[in-house]
Amino acid sequence: MADINNNPYLAHMHNKSSGSSNNIFDGPNKAFNMLVPGKSTAEQQEALENDVYNGLTGQTYSQKYKNILEKRRDLPVNKQRQKFLDLIHANQFVVLVGETGSGKTTQIPQYMVMDMLPQVEGKMIACTQPRRVAAMSVAQRVSEELDVKLGQEVGYSIRFEDCTSSKTVLKYCTDGMLLREAMSDNLLSRYSAVILDEAHERTLNTDILMSLMKNIAMKRPDIKIIVMSATLDSEKFQKYFYDAPLLTVPGRTFPVEVYYTPEPESDYLEASIKTALQIHATEPAGDILMFLTGEEEIEEACRLLRARGDELIRRANSGPLLVVPLYSTLPPNMQQKIFDQAPEPRTKGGSPGRKIVVSTNVAETSLTIDGIVYVIDPGFAKQKVYNPRVRVESLLVSPISRAAAQQRAGRAGRTRPGKCFRLYTEKSFNNDLIEQTYPEILRSNLGSIVLQLKKLGINDLVHLDLMDPCAPEVLMRALELLHYLGALDDDANLTEIGHAISEFPIDPQLAKMIIAAADYGCTNEVLSIAAMLSVPNVFLRPREAQRAADMAKAEFAHMDGDHMTLLNVYHAYKGATEATKWCWDNFLQYRSLKSADSIREQLRRVAVKNNIPLLSNNFTNPEYYPKIRRALTAGYFMQVAHLERNGQYLTVKDNQIVLLHPSSVLERKPEWVVYNEFVLTKRHYIRTVTEVKPEWLLEIAPHYYDLSAFPPCEGKRILEKIALKIAVSREEQERREKKDKKDKKRKSEKEKSEKEKKDKKEKKDKKEKKSKD
């Protein structure tokens, strides 16, 4: 008997009966009929692409499609299509390494669509990206390659925007988005294959997804998983995925010559500037990209480069310079300047002009600048580090890894052969730099992630199968936090509140604050505050107008503290008619406020979905602000500082000496404050601070403020006094209540007996009257 599963020519017989609304076999396309899900060959796939009709839509292919197809056939990855298909047919996991220009991100997902025919079963192929822009732009590109409308057969899904439809068979999404989806669909049952792209970046979400995919694969033998990476660190990935086979695809870049300094540089900023000017004076035309660590450093370097560039023009008749800064908080119109052309020579046939882009790490992965030929790499970057002992994430300038250095160098070879100048010795590169940047999961606070894992049904966190297991202390800290917030019970199981908190795409403390706000009737206001705390700083303070900026901010200041000040700003922003101009006039970051507004909308929807009522107290109610501050306390009772008699703030329980951040509107130094952020620089600051009442702490978080487990300090003694007072007054109240009850009882008894007497008397009177009659 013929096995129809193995006969590609009979495939339509069993597929026809699937009854799917996306049945591709009904169209005029015949080539699709040759395919059996999971058994296609490169030849069959190419025949499909060469057909007159589009197998996905039934329409005839456009001329544009045919032009693009020609280019697609030239991509390095296309030469390995059969090899790829053989591997994925024989394995559940495949690791694919492909350098820039290999075509893996656009082609592999298409090969998977043609191979697995997910539409037959109403399923999809997902391809994840660490960044939103990438997901959007790749989906756009692939929709053109497949000659379909973006959002139909090919779509993308990112926060705030779901550009997919019921027809979608190929979906590009951010890794965070797929993780969220897994929270409600633990087996990712809507997908027949998942492709994890840019896995080498090892973002927090990619790491969790990789672990999750291993878990899902065990329960779903039908799902295929492809892990794509740009580095040669492939063995680690292979080993992690049960010795998965490896496919290597060459890239298309130009060679980059690397130069080292003979001696270590003591001042990398000065060395960078000197190197840039030397390139300008001696090397042929071509733009320069310089990597520095932060905004201030970049602006300083730009000033110096411009000044010395002018001097060079005067003294040595060199070409004109265009110096452009680049960092993420730079306004978009300023960021656009990196795409400007290098200036023309000042005189015809004179020395050529040159563009110098001075950038942070954004230019390492997120942004690509064409025309860069020279890269200057001092070897440093600001990197996030997490200290679980003090529960603080902070940014530290630290040496980059060898992989990052290679990535930086590669930026010089995108359009033609280039040069990279490393401002450290070759010996230092080989001996001092670490191989790979530590994955984010080892450098982060895991509060939110642990909660998500619980929601994903992963309970045994200690034995969680991560590519790089995180430190037990970090896990402990996360569990502790979630337990105090009431998200986990004593057995570390998700509570009802925990379920609700996990639905919010924000820090657990913020989510708890929103949920608690319902008890105080102020969810509307707290939603706004939570949104404002989830965006980059809204207050601008340009160097040339600091005084004016401070005055503008003072207009919004609220005496209770910075959280209420943020609420004032948000309300004023919503009331402003010309938002962009209004922001500019008030020294506010329009981008941040706009983003706060969309986040608020998202949070509001999650609140509604979780039956959290949207409430506001009457503004004239004297408790309007105190109630909001109580809700704040319900989320942030673990971040409280007390002003000691010596004028210093001490964080509660940790006993760290901290200072109010100079940006705070609270100049009067209230005795008890909650803070949003612990900033670790030369000194320890607490930023975004609001006054609270000590009795609220005892009332709202008695489990955390269990004074018997407190380290001794002034704050403890004061809390003890208050606790005593509360206990005494509670006792008094109880006594009073008891007395009242007794009195009432006595009174009612008295009334009862009097009434009885009266009744008796009346009866008697009636009787007497009757007898008289």
Place this chain on the structure above:
DNA sequence: GAGCACTGC
């Protein structure tokens, strides 16, 4: 009296 690498739900 100071700072803000970069993503992401």
